[in-house]
Amino acid sequence: MYKLANTIRYFLLKLPLSFSLFLGYLLGFLFYFNFHRRRIAFKNVKMAFPAKTSREALRIVRRSSYNLGLSIVECLIAPRIYQNITIKGEENIEDNGGIFVGIHSGNWEVVISAFSQRHKIAVFANSQKNKSLDGFLNELRKQGEIRVCLTIKELINCLKDNYLVGVVIDHGAEKDALMVEFFSHLVPTPKGAVYLAKKFNKPIYTNFSFRTKRFSHCSLIGKPIYPEGKEESQILRQLNSIYEKYLTDNPWEYFWYYKRFKHKRDRDVIVLNDKRPGHFKQALSLVKFLSTKGYELRVKIIEVNYRNRFSRILADILAFLSPQSLLFSSRMLSWLMDKKTFDQLDRMHADIVVSAGSFMAPVNRLVSSYAGAKSAVVLRPNVCLRKFDLVVIPEHDRVYAPNVVNVKGALFYPEGTEEKGAKCRDYFNLSSHKKTALFIGGPLGDKKEFLRKLKDFIPSFKKFLQRENCKLLLSTSRRTPVEAEDYLEKEFSGFFDTEALVIANRNNQDFVFEGFISLSQYVFVSSESISMISEAASLNKACVCVSFVSEDDKRKVFLKSLEEEITFLDEPYDIKSIEPKDSSIFEHNLKVLEKPLNRLF
Numbered sequence: 187m188y189k190l191a192n193t194i195r196y197f198l199l200k201l202p203l204s205f206s207l208f209l210g211y212l213l214g215f216l217f218y219f220n221f222h223r224r225r226i227a228f229k230n231v232k233m234a235f236p237a238k239t240s241r242e243a244l245r246i247v248r249r250s251s252y253n254l255g256l257s258i259v260e261c262l263i264a265p266r267i268y269q270n271i272t273i274k275g276e277e278n279i280e281d282n283g284g285i286f287v288g289i290h291s292g293n294w295e296v297v298i299s300a301f302s303q304r305h306k307i308a309v310f311a312n313s314q315k316n317k318s319l320d321g322f323l324n325e326l327r328k329q330g331e332i333r334v335c336l337t338i339k340e341l342i343n344c345l346k347d348n349y350l351v352g353v354v355i356d357h358g359a360e361k362d363a364l365m366v367e368f369f370s371h372l373v374p375t376p377k378g379a380v381y382l383a384k385k386f387n388k389p390i391y392t393n394f395s396f397r398t399k400r401f402s403h404c405s406l407i408g409k410p411i412y413p414e415g416k417e418e419s420q421i422l423r424q425l426n427s428i429y430e431k432y433l434t435d436n437p438w439e440y441f442w443y444y445k446r447f448k449h450k451r452d453r454d455v456i457v458l459n460d461k462r463p464g465h466f467k468q469a470l471s472l473v474k475f476l477s478t479k480g481y482e483l484r485v486k487i488i489e490v491n492y493r494n495r496f497s498r499i500l501a502d503i504l505a506f507l508s509p510q511s512l513l514f515s516s517r518m519l520s521w522l523m524d525k526k527t528f529d530q531l532d533r534m535h536a537d538i539v540v541s542a543g544s545f546m547a548p549v550n551r552l553v554s555s556y557a558g559a560k561s562a563v564v565l566r567p568n569v570c571l572r573k574f575d576l577v578v579i580p581e582h583d584r585v586y587a588p589n590v591v592n593v594k595g596a597l598f599y600p601e602g603t604e605e606k607g608a609k610c611r612d613y614f615n616l617s618s619h620k621k622t623a624l625f626i627g628g629p630l631g632d633k634k635e636f637l638r639k640l641k642d643f644i645p646s647f648k649k650f651l652q653r654e655n656c657k658l659l660l661s662t663s664r665r666t667p668v669e670a671e672d673y674l675e676k677e678f679s680g681f682f683d684t685e686a687l688v689i690a691n692r693n694n695q696d697f698v699f700e701g702f703i704s705l706s707q708y709v710f711v712s713s714e715s716i717s718m719i720s721e722a723a724s725l726n727k728a729c730v731c732v733s734f735v736s737e738d739d740k741r742k743v744f745l746k747s748l749e750e751e752i753t754f755l756d757e758p759y760d761i762k763s764i765e766p767k768d769s770s771i772f773e774h775n776l777k778v779l780e781k782p783l784n785r786l787f
Contacts, residue, residue, distance in 0.1 A: 203401065206262075207256070207259075215251075217255060225511055225513070229535075229557070230445070231247060231437065232535040234433070253397055254443070256400070260296050264296045264299050267402075270402040271404075272405070273301060274407065275406055275408060279410075283306070283388060285350075285383045287379050287391065288354050288393040291396065291439045292397055293403055294395060299332060307333065308332070308334075308344035308352065309334060310336075333349065342382070353376075356376075356446060360378070368446070368447075372450055374450075380422055389411060389412055390421070393405060396439045452484060453537040454534075454536050455486070456540070458488055458540070458546045458550055461489060465541075468597045469540050472542075473540055475599055475783060476538070486534060488530050491527050493524055497522040498545075504552065508552060508573075511558055515553070515555040516532060519549070538562060539557070539560070544568040547569045562578070564578045564597055576782055576786060577589055578593055580592070580716075591782045594747060595724070596716050596721070599772075602700075606697035607701045607704035610698065610701030610705060614685060619655075623705075624658065625699070625702075627662075628664075628667060631735065631736075632735070636667070636735055637667070640670055644677055646761050652683065654707075656707065658678065660678055662689050664691055666690065674687070686702070700725065703725045708728050713741070720771065723771045728753070729752040731753065748771070752767060753767055
C-alpha cells in the first residue's frame with residue numbers, strides 16, 4: 187500500500203492538474219455510488235437539515251462526495267496548490283500557541299499543511315488500521331512541516347513550546363465523552379481539545395475550510411475562545427454552534443459519510459395518523475412504551491391522506507416489493523400521497539416510524555425505507571410481517587412471527603389518569619363518595635337484542651349501586667344507538683345515585699373515560715368493545731365485562747385471553763354473584779415489550 191500510494195503521488199506531481207481533477211471526480215463518483223455510504227450520508231444530512239427535501243439532501247451528498255474525491259487527490263499534490271489557499275483571520279492568532287480546532291470540512295489536511303508554512307503546527311496522529319497507509323499519511327504531514335505527535339506526552343510538550351495543536355472535535359469521541367447538542371441532537375463530542383486548553387490555559391481557535399473552486403480553498407480562523415471560568419460542556423456547545431452556522435451555509439463541505447450521530451441520545455419518532463381515534467391512540471401508546479427506554483423522544487404526528495383509492499391499493503404492492511432501505515421510496519410516496527402529506531413526509535427526519543392498522547402499514551414501510559428508519563406497527567398489517575422491525579399484535583388475533591410481540595388486549599399506556607380524574611371532579615362537580623363507572627358501547631349486529639339485554643341489565647345494576655353504596659359515572663360511546671341513549675337518560679337522569687351522565691355523540695370530553703375509571707372502585711364495560719375493555723383493565727381496576735350481544739369468534743378469543751384479569755357477566759345478570767378482580771394487563775404488556783423494543787434503537 188505504501189509503495190502504491192507513493193507511486194501514484196509521484197506521477198500526480200508530474201502530470202497536469204487537469205488529470206488530478208479528473209481522478210478526484212472519478213473517486214467522488216465512486217463514493218457517491220457506494221449505496222451503503224450514500225445511505226449513511228443521506229441520513230446524516232437529513233438529521234442535520236430535516237426540512238430539506240430528499241432531492242436537496244441528495245444534491246448535498248453528491249457534491250460532498252465529489253469534494254471528498256478531490257480532497258484525497260489534493261493530499262497527494264498538496265505543494266502544488268498551496269498558493270490557491272486563502273487564510274482569513276490569521277491576525278487572531280496570539281504568540282503563545284493554542285488549540286487549533288477543526289472539523290472534517292473542506293480539506294482539513296491540506297489547509298493545515300499550508301498554514302504550517304508560517305506557524306508552528308502539531309497534530310496528534312490517530313493510527314489507521316492499515317500500518318502502511320498510516321505511515322504514508324504521517325510522512326505527508328511531516329513533509330508539510332507539521333509535527334506529528336504519537337503520544338499525549340509529545341502533544342503536551344508542543345503546547346508548552348507554544349505550538350498550535352491541531353485537533354478535530356467531530357470524530358473519535360471517548361467512552362466518557364460529553365453529550366453535547368449538534369444540530370439539535372445530543373451527540374458524544376470529544377473533549378480532549380477543551381481539556382488541554384483548560385489545563386494549560388491556552389486559547390482555542392476555530393478553523394473552517396471550504397472549497398471556493400476546484401483546487402482552491404478558503405480557511406476561516408475565528409477569534410480566540412478563552413477557557414478560563416467556563417465548563418467543558420459550555421465550550422463544546424459554543425464550538426458546535428459555530429460549526430453549525432458554517433455548515434448551514436456550506437453543507438456540501440462536510441464529510442457526511444462518518445456516523446456522526448450514531449450514538450446520539452435522542453430519537454425522532456414519526457407517528458402516522460389514519461384519523462381513526464382507536465388506531466391513533468394505540469400508536470401513541472406504543473410511543474409511550476418506547477419512552478421507557480431512556481432516550482429523549484421527539485415525536486411528530488403526520489396525518490396521512492392517499493391521492494385516491496387506487497393509490498391505497500398500489501401502496502400495498504410497492505411496500506411489498508420495496509427492500510429494507512431504498513432512497514427511491516421517497517419518489518414512490520410522491521405517487522401515492524396527496525401533496526400536503528408528501529410535503530410533510532419529504533421534509534422530515536425519522537429514526538422510528540410508528541403506525542397502527544393496515545391502512546397506514548404500507549406508508550410506514552415506504553417512509554422507513556426512504557428515511558433509513560426503524561419501523562413499528564400495531565395491529566396486523568396487509569404488508570408482509572417481515573418487512574417491519576417490530577409488529578405488535580393482540581394475542582386474540584393469533585398471529586406469530588419472530589418480529590411479532592403478542593400483547594393482551596388493545597395496546598394502551600395509562601398516563602395522566604389522576605389529572606384526568608381531577609378534571610372530571612371539577613367539571614362534573616363530583617363528591618368524594620365511592621363510585622362505580624359504567625361504559626356502554628353499541629351493537630355489533632342485532633340492535634334489538636342489544637336493547638333488550640341492556641334493559642334487562644339496568645335494574646340489576648341499580649340494585650348493585652344501592653347495595654354497594656356507590657355513586658354512578660356513566661358514559662356512552664359514539665356507536666351507542668339513539669334508542670339506547672334515550673333509555674339510559676330516562677333511567678339515570680333523575681336517579682339519585684347518578685353523579686355524571688355523558689352522551690358521547692353530543693358532548694365527549696377527552697378526559698372522561700380515563701377520568702371516570704380513575705375515580706371508580708368498580709368499572710362495568712359492555713363486552714363488544716375490545717378497546718374499552720383493554721383500557722379499563724390496563725388501569726388496574728376491578729373490571730366487569732357485561733355481555734349485551736352474541737360475540738363473534740374474534741371477541742370470544744379476546745375475552746378468553748382475559749379470563750384471569752376481568753369478571754364476566756351475562757344473562758340473567760346476577761350481579762350479587764360476581765367478585766371483581768384486579769387486572770395486571772399493563773404490567774404484562776410492559777414486560778413482554780421490554781426486550782423487543784430494543785430492536786428500534
